[in-house]
Amino acid sequence: MKLAILGAGAFGTALAVALSANGPVTLWGRSTGWSRENPRLPGVTLPDAVTVTDDLPRAAQADTLLLALPAQKLNDFLTANARILRGKTLISTAKGIDLTRLTGPSQLIATACPDAAVAVLTGPSFAADIARGLPTALTLACTDAGRGKVLQHALSTPVLRLYRTTDVTGAELGGALKNVIAIAAGVAIGAGLGDSARAAIVTRGFAEMSRLSARLGARPETLAGLSGLGDLMLTCSSMQSRNFRFGHAKGARQDFDAATTVEGAATALAVTGLARQMGADVPIAAMVAQLAQGSVSVGDAMELLMNRPLKEE
Ligand SMILES: NC(=O)C1=CN([C@@H]2O[C@H](COP(=O)(O)OP(=O)(O)OC[C@H]3O[C@@H](n4cnc5c(N)ncnc54)[C@H](O)[C@@H]3O)[C@@H](O)[C@H]2O)C=CC1
Ligand SMILES: O=C(CO)COP(=O)(O)O
Numbered sequence: 001m002k003l004a005i006l007g008a009g010a011f012g013t014a015l016a017v018a019l020s021a022n023g024p025v026t027l028w029g030r031s032t033g034w035s036r037e038n039p040r041l042p043g044v045t046l047p048d049a050v051t052v053t054d055d056l057p058r059a060a061q062a063d064t065l066l067l068a069l070p071a072q073k074l075n076d077f078l079t080a081n082a083r084i085l086r087g088k089t090l091i092s093t094a095k096g097i098d099l100t101r102l103t104g105p106s107q108l109i110a111t112a113c114p115d116a117a118v119a120v121l122t123g124p125s126f127a128a129d130i131a132r133g134l135p136t137a138l139t140l141a142c143t144d145a146g147r148g149k150v151l152q153h154a155l156s157t158p159v160l161r162l163y164r165t166t167d168v169t170g171a172e173l174g175g176a177l178k179n180v181i182a183i184a185a186g187v188a189i190g191a192g193l194g195d196s197a198r199a200a201i202v203t204r205g206f207a208e209m210s211r212l213s214a215r216l217g218a219r220p221e222t223l224a225g226l227s228g229l230g231d232l233m234l235t236c237s238s239m240q241s242r243n244f245r246f247g248h249a250k251g252a253r254q255d256f257d258a259a260t261t262v263e264g265a266a267t268a269l270a271v272t273g274l275a276r277q278m279g280a281d282v283p284i285a286a287m288v289a290q291l292a293q294g295s296v297s298v299g300d301a302m303e304l305l306m307n308r309p310l311k312e313e
Contacts, residue, residue: 001063001064001150001154002061002062002063002064003019003023003024003025003026003062003064003065003066003154004025004026004027004028004059004060004061004062004064004065004066005019005025005026005027005028005065005066005068006028006056006059006060006065006066006067006068006069006077007028007029007067007068007069008027008028008029008030008032008038008040008052008068009029009040009068009069009070009261010038010040010041010127010128011068011093011127012027012029012066012068012069012093013027013038013040013041013044013046013127013131014041014044014127014128014130014131015066015068015093015130016046016050017044017046017047017050017130017131018130018131018133018157018159018160019155019157019160020046020047020049020050021157021158021159022154022155022157023049024049024050024051025049025050025051026050026051026052026053026058026059026062027046027050027051027052027053027059028052028053028054028055028056028058028059028060029052029054030054031054032052032053032054035052036052041127041128041131044128044131044132056081056084057084060081060084060085060088062088063088063089064088064089064091064151064154065085065088065089065090065091066091066093066121067090067091067092067093067094067105067109068093068094069094070094070096070261070263071094071095071096071097071098071104071105071176071263071266071267072096072098072099072263072266074092074094074098074105074108074109075098075100075101075108075112078108078109078112078113079112082112082113085112085113085116086113086115086116087115087116088113088116088117089116089117089119089147089151090109090113090116090117090118090119091118091119091120091121091140091151091155092105092106092109092118092119092120092121092172093120093121093122094263095122095172095175095176095178095179095231095263095267096176096179096263096264096266096267096270097173097176097267097270097271097274098270099266099267099269099270102270102273102274102277104169104172104173104176105120105172106118106119106120106168106169106172117142117144117147118142118143118168119140119141119142119147119148119151119168120139120140120141120142120168120171120172120175121138121139121140121141121155121162122138122139122141122171122172122174122175122226122227122231123136123137123138123139123175123226123227123230123231124136124137124138124226124230124231124233124234124235125138125234126234126238126240126241128240129240130160133159134159135159135161136159136160136161137161137162137163137226137230138160138161138162138163138226138227139162139163139164139165139171139222139225139226139227140152140155140162140163140164140165141164141165141166141167141168141170141171141172141222141227142164142166142168143166143168144166145164145166148164148165148166149164151164152164163225163226165219165222165225165227167218167219167222169213169216169217169218170213170218170219170222170223170227170228171222171227172227173209173212173213173216173218173223173228174209174213174218174222174223174225174227174228174229174231174232175227175231176263176267176271177205177208177209177212177213177228177267177271177285178205178209178228178231178232178235178236179235179243179262179263179264179267180205180243180264180267180268180271180284180285180288181201181202181205181206181208181209181232181235181236181264181284181285181288182232182235182236182241182243182244182247182264183243183244183246183247183250183262183264183265183268183288183291183292184201184205184247184284184287184288185198185201185202185205185235185236185237185244185247186236186241186243186244186245186246186247186248186249186250186251187247187248187250187251187288187291187298187301188201188247188251188302189244189247189248189251190247190248190249190250190251190252190254191251191252191298191299191302192251192252193251193302197302198236201236201284202232202233202236204284205232205236205284206223206228206229206232208281208282208283208284208285209223209228209232210223210228211280211281211282212271212274212275212278212280212282213228215278215279215280216274216278242260242261242262243262243263243264245260246260246262246264246265247264247288247291250291250298251298253298264288264292265288265292266292268285268286268288268289268292269289269292269293271285271289272285272286272289283305283308284305287301287304287305
């Protein structure tokens with residue numbers, strides 16, 4: 001299997017480092033002025049087995065391409081490069097829902113590149129941890145079980161352990177929705193509301209994730225696995241998470257660098273649209289969408305959530 005990673009941000013670079021343990025990897029980025037250390041992943045020197053290029057047709061000579069671009073950028077990239085990507089195995093690592101089309105990355109790929117094989121790689125994993133070789137477990141989702149097994153083996157390393165599933169919908173929804181809940185958890189901590197409030201948000205957030213995902217055809221066990229609950233735990237509990245930090249800054253009324261990739265902000269808006277279509281109740285995501293747009297204050301958001309009608313768990 002010849003492997004390339006498209007997108008040389010923090011995660012694409014970390015994956016290149018980790019997967020180079022199995023053989024040569026090409027890493028494509030649109031601006032690769034740096035040589036062996038990517039400023040998006042400081043302190044990590046690329047191994048010799050990683051070739052960095054800004055030549056997309058050259059990178060796409062590989063048969064298996066991992067897409068490590070932000071969710072809201074993916075569709076334009078796919079449509080602009082559909083001819084180059086034809087017939088490839090395309091594995092998305094983006095954790096978000098496209099705001100315009102209200103679909104996850106796998107559906108974007110299937111629409112833009114109908115003859116490509118589609119898979120999703122997701123789960124609890126900070127780029128910096130993976131790049132340092134710290135032990136990590138991920139989910140590889142592919143509706144074609146045989147192809148999924150081949151990819152699982154090809155992309156596992158001694159410190160990167162992949163579990164597989166055929167539930168692509170569940171795997172990618174878990175990764176997208178946890179970012180929204182992580183923003184809410186960050187707001188609670190940043191505003192000084194305490195760990196009990198965070199636990200409430202994480203638990204009720206998981207209920208919300210599970211409810212919407214079920215309506216969209218996901219399997220409950222996928223949501224309870226690495227790509228759902230596992231990533232929710234990680235992202236809601238660590239200042240390494242950009243989504244958590246974004247929420248934390250909002251809660252603490254501090255500035256936040258607008259250039260940082262925060263998938264949960266746009267995804268919260270997409271989730272409210274999807275939930276409306278599916279008749280699902282997503283109060284936390286709706287509040288995050290309003291907070292991200294600045295249409296509600298942190299104080300009002302918490303009050304509105306607490307004063308909803310009392311209900312059964
Ligand atoms: N950083 C992390 O720890 C993890 C990130 N992810 C996911 O991976 C995806 C990418 O995130 P990061 O690499 O962390 O973000 P990043 O902000 O570090 O990098 C994004 C990269 O995408 C590139 N890019 C943006 N638009 C592009 C376009 N139209 N064409 C080509 N390149 C473009 C940027 O130049 C940049 O290099 C996100 O969906 C994120 O949720 C998943 C697991 C862990
Ligand atoms: O997806 C991640 C960890 O699994 C990274 O989270 P952030 O995008 O919030 O940094």
